[in-house]
Amino acid sequence: MGGPVGGSVDVVVVGAGLAGLTAARELSTAGLRVQVLEARDRVGGRTLNHDLGHGEVVETGGQFVGPTQHHVRRLAADLGVPLFPAHDDGDSVYVRGHRARRFAGDVPPDHLALPDVAMTMLRMNAASRAVPVEAPWEAPRAAELDAITLETWIRRTTIGSGGLELVNVLLGSAFGATAAEVSALFALWYVAGAGDAEQPGTLERMIGVAGGAQESRLVGGSQRLSLLLADELGDRVALGRPVRSIRQDRDGVSVVTDAGTWRAARVVVAVPPPLAARIAFDPVLPAQQHALFERMSFGSLMKCEAVYETPFWREQGLSGQGVFRGDAAPVCSMFDNSPPSGTPGVLMGFVGGAEWRRWSVRPGRERRGAVLRSFARVVGPQALRPLDYLEQDWTDEEWTRGGPTSVLTPGVLTGIGRWRDVAFDRVHWAGAEHAHYWNGFMDGAISSATTTAAAVLEEI
Amino acid sequence: MGGPVGGSVDVVVVGAGLAGLTAARELSTAGLRVQVLEARDRVGGRTLNHDLGHGEVVETGGQFVGPTQHHVRRLAADLGVPLFPAHDDGDSVYVRGHRARRFAGDVPPDHLALPDVAMTMLRMNAASRAVPVEAPWEAPRAAELDAITLETWIRRTTIGSGGLELVNVLLGSAFGATAAEVSALFALWYVAGAGDAEQPGTLERMIGVAGGAQESRLVGGSQRLSLLLADELGDRVALGRPVRSIRQDRDGVSVVTDAGTWRAARVVVAVPPPLAARIAFDPVLPAQQHALFERMSFGSLMKCEAVYETPFWREQGLSGQGVFRGDAAPVCSMFDNSPPSGTPGVLMGFVGGAEWRRWSVRPGRERRGAVLRSFARVVGPQALRPLDYLEQDWTDEEWTRGGPTSVLTPGVLTGIGRWRDVAFDRVHWAGAEHAHYWNGFMDGAISSATTTAAAVLEEI
Numbered sequence: 001m002g003g004p005v006g007g008s009v010d011v012v013v014v015g016a017g018l019a020g021l022t023a024a025r026e027l028s029t030a031g032l033r034v035q036v037l038e039a040r041d042r043v044g045g046r047t048l049n050h051d052l053g054h055g056e057v058v059e060t061g062g063q064f065v066g067p068t069q070h071h072v073r074r075l076a077a078d079l080g081v082p083l084f085p086a087h088d089d090g091d092s093v094y095v096r097g098h099r100a101r102r103f104a105g106d107v108p109p110d111h112l113a114l115p116d117v118a119m120t121m122l123r124m125n126a127a128s129r130a131v132p133v134e135a136p137w138e139a140p141r142a143a144e145l146d147a148i149t150l151e152t153w154i155r156r157t158t159i160g161s162g163g164l165e166l167v168n169v170l171l172g173s174a175f176g177a178t179a180a181e182v183s184a185l186f187a188l189w190y191v192a193g194a195g196d197a198e199q200p201g202t203l204e205r206m207i208g209v210a211g212g213a214q215e216s217r218l219v220g221g222s223q224r225l226s227l228l229l230a231d232e233l234g235d236r237v238a239l240g241r242p243v244r245s246i247r248q249d250r251d252g253v254s255v256v257t258d259a260g261t262w263r264a265a266r267v268v269v270a271v272p273p274p275l276a277a278r279i280a281f282d283p284v285l286p287a288q289q290h291a292l293f294e295r296m297s298f299g300s301l302m303k304c305e306a307v308y309e310t311p312f313w314r315e316q317g318l319s320g321q322g323v324f325r326g327d328a329a330p331v332c333s334m335f336d337n338s339p340p341s342g343t344p345g346v347l348m349g350f351v352g353g354a355e356w357r358r359w360s361v362r363p364g365r366e367r368r369g370a371v372l373r374s375f376a377r378v379v380g381p382q383a384l385r386p387l388d389y390l391e392q393d394w395t396d397e398e399w400t401r402g403g404p405t406s407v408l409t410p411g412v413l414t415g416i417g418r419w420r421d422v423a424f425d426r427v428h429w430a431g432a433e434h435a436h437y438w439n440g441f442m443d444g445a446i447s448s449a450t451t452t453a454a455a456v457l458e459e460i
Numbered sequence: 461m462g463g464p465v466g467g468s469v470d471v472v473v474v475g476a477g478l479a480g481l482t483a484a485r486e487l488s489t490a491g492l493r494v495q496v497l498e499a500r501d502r503v504g505g506r507t508l509n510h511d512l513g514h515g516e517v518v519e520t521g522g523q524f525v526g527p528t529q530h531h532v533r534r535l536a537a538d539l540g541v542p543l544f545p546a547h548d549d550g551d552s553v554y555v556r557g558h559r560a561r562r563f564a565g566d567v568p569p570d571h572l573a574l575p576d577v578a579m580t581m582l583r584m585n586a587a588s589r590a591v592p593v594e595a596p597w598e599a600p601r602a603a604e605l606d607a608i609t610l611e612t613w614i615r616r617t618t619i620g621s622g623g624l625e626l627v628n629v630l631l632g633s634a635f636g637a638t639a640a641e642v643s644a645l646f647a648l649w650y651v652a653g654a655g656d657a658e659q660p661g662t663l664e665r666m667i668g669v670a671g672g673a674q675e676s677r678l679v680g681g682s683q684r685l686s687l688l689l690a691d692e693l694g695d696r697v698a699l700g701r702p703v704r705s706i707r708q709d710r711d712g713v714s715v716v717t718d719a720g721t722w723r724a725a726r727v728v729v730a731v732p733p734p735l736a737a738r739i740a741f742d743p744v745l746p747a748q749q750h751a752l753f754e755r756m757s758f759g760s761l762m763k764c765e766a767v768y769e770t771p772f773w774r775e776q777g778l779s780g781q782g783v784f785r786g787d788a789a790p791v792c793s794m795f796d797n798s799p800p801s802g803t804p805g806v807l808m809g810f811v812g813g814a815e816w817r818r819w820s821v822r823p824g825r826e827r828r829g830a831v832l833r834s835f836a837r838v839v840g841p842q843a844l845r846p847l848d849y850l851e852q853d854w855t856d857e858e859w860t861r862g863g864p865t866s867v868l869t870p871g872v873l874t875g876i877g878r879w880r881d882v883a884f885d886r887v888h889w890a891g892a893e894h895a896h897y898w899n900g901f902m903d904g905a906i907s908s909a910t911t912t913a914a915a916v917l918e919e920i
Binding site for chain 2: 411412
């Protein structure tokens with residue numbers, strides 16, 4: 001760990017994920033003295049590279065970049081990190097029960113479910129347009145939409161269970177939760193944010209590969225953005241410094257860690273809201289803001305990746321993408337996650353929501369077998385013999401405890417959602433959960449940091 | 461604060477509320493060396509007496525005792541604390557918009573809403589019988605009931621909005637939440653627990669005064685139970701000792717506070733689950749248990765009390781009880797909360813859920829005026845001039861942060877509810893949220909402590 005054990009600066013930033021580092025960079029550039037305090041012994045938060053050897057890495061956390069994600073694109077360009085297209089050529093495979101069928105395009109070939117799926121997607125897109133991203137509680141019928149689960153909302157217009165089941169597969173990866181847990185208003189707001197001021201959000205852009213949020217990846221892995229930012233900031237980033245308490249008085253703020261206390265005029269807390277609620281604030285957080293942050297629980301998500309000598313599925317005309325319906329497989333959806341060179345070949349599967357609950361408690365060996373069998377359903381039995389297999393369960397990470405982002409339950413958004421970004425005297429908030437557009441994504445983390453840094457500069 | 465600054469015992473108990481103190485007493489009686497560590501500078505947790513002078517007190521936290529609450533009755537008898545009936549003579553008043561109407565009995569005279577209210581109560585009672593209190597996830601159609609909000613469940617069979625609105629008034633006090641926030645399965649399970657093994661729970665017993673959970677009070681105030689238990693335990697209770705981390709190794713557990721570390725063979729954590737999730741566990745809490753505890757957020761509730769020379773309303777044939785429908789008043793429901801002598805007179809109003817969200821952020825002066833005007837609607841303008849006025853907002857208490865208890869959102873009970881009472885190696889759980897019957901009540905706190913103490917004794 002090492003580094004300073006306390007001091008006096010203009011702004012302390014809590015958390016060295018993309019938001020914290022971006023805020024620190026912008027505040028430093030403006031001439032302020034900044035100290036970033038990070039609990040982990042690394043930077044990057046929910047982005048994390050895994051070393052594959054031979055100079056290649058694979059991402060085990062947030063990794064994709066898509067159209068309308070202007071902030072992450074700008075930062076990547078600024079840091080000299082190129083994008084490359086996620087592998088999307090070839091057929092995908094739809095696995096349902098004992099059957100596995102190849103298909104082209106975005107829509108799984110489930111003819112019984114198709115009308116419900118299509119209708120659900122159309123309705124979600126249409127309904128989300130009425131939800132203002134800056135103030136979802138002002139949507140028409142906001143209270144009504146926030147008083148039901150997304151499952152209730154979907155069931156109202158679908159005929160069979162296909163629409164619901166497929167949406168649950170998608171949500172398993174996107175939210176780490178099921179439609180039963182989520183407020184309908186929250187889900188519609190989340191879709192509304194999958195765009196920008198010119199292009200309204202759509203479910204397709206949120207979940208899609210080509211033309212969607214999974215379209216591109218960052219050369220060298222997504223964590224590289226944070227690593228480069230931290231390099232720039234140098235000793236202004238201190239690792240292994242979990243912040244235990246934040247004490248405000250008339251003259252400033254004291255930020256207390258186990259190894260030193262920092263004094264500042266302002267603080268930017270850039271950690272997930274449920275973790276922010278665990279910090280001992282003195283005076284205590286306003287009750288409504290505490291209630292909100294506590295309720296911004298993350299979904300449950302792990303990533304399982306298998307490494308092969310080559311992406312052998314490409315030769316068979318397969319994209320490596322798979323969609324799993326039903327509850328036999330641990331994997332909800334999977335992707336070709338090979339590095340841009342194409343060597344080695346990597347398959348990545350999301351295990352989220354209900355599947356995570358079922359599979360995260362099984363012995364690792366058993367889960368590995370089930371995940372590899374899932375992969376084999378999509379790309380064939382060669383998947384059963386990887387060179388390497390790795391898992392990243394974000395729910396086990398003390399400084400994240402879930403993934404990928406906050407998922408709001410009924411009543412929260414309309415009841416106390418207004419408190420999300422309200423500064424608590426000298427304490428400001430940033431992070432993926434504090435963004436209007438692309439909330440929960442890398443892009444949202446960066447845009448929220450820019451907004452918050454500007455607010456801090458105005459106050460100082 | 462004072463007291464010991466560390467040591468070695470058989471069992472450390474975290475939290476000196478009713479559950480922690482009961483567990484400590486039972487473990488001590490069995491011959492174990494016990495240390496209770498309490499964050500606050502007082503005992504009693506969510507029970508708290510306010511001194512009215514002249515030897516009289518009034519309760520500002522949990523206070524009522526009802527039929528089938530065998531554990532709290534037994535403890536009170538054991539400690540020599542008599543019960544007395546909550547004042548229930550005379551008419552109650554139903555306030556709706558500009559009208560206030562007296563009524564006798566339990567059911568407000570709202571003839572338009574009545575059919576819906578009656579139907580909703582009957583259905584809740586009937587449906588709750590199918591929910592096993594020990595394992596609500598095994599109820600018939602559990603997944604379906606846990607995928608909808610209570611509001612959705614109520615709307616399915618009611619005609620107007622009366623049933624829903626009145627249930628929301630009741631829930632405002634009982635849960636500090638609205639039907640829109642709560643899982644239907646959770647609400648039915650909660651009703652199922654308002655009884656005992658012989659007498660199935662009913663909504664009437666849960667919310668009623670005569671024959672219900674608000675039937676009796678404790679002479680000297682409910683906190684007296686904890687004060688007497690703490691007297692018995694003597695220096696085995698240390699105040700001002702927030703537990704920051706709990707570290708388990710092969711040989712035992714270290715419990716770390718800012719002033720000393722205690723070493724023990726076992727630990728009983730007897731604090732609300734969301735606060736338990738804030739403790740830094742090493743190794744970390746199992747992900748599913750952490751996810752559950754984090755999601756067991758408390759409702760939002762404050763109590764407002766006005767003190768008068770006498771309970772003047774009794775002379776007018778009024779019970780002092782009032783039910784408020786609609787959103788004009790901060791108060792959801794109110795009670796005569798005078799001490800058993802009848803002097804002074806005290807009125808107590810609950811401000812919970814949606815009303816709490818609206819009113820807790822207003823200036824204290826404004827809220828005081830609005831609460832007193834609510835009281836005046838029920839007992840007349842004399843209510844506007846109290847001798848004293850006090851508020852207890854449990855959401856502002858750092859070591860409670862809500863009230864009265866955990867309220868579960870859709871999907872949680874069926875998804876991860878099984879993790880509620882599972883011991884984490886040497887760490888056991890107790891508290892009102894860990895009970896089968898009368899979960900969230902004083903009775904549940906005590907019964908859970910008895911169960912947990914027995915489990916610890918088996919292990920040691």
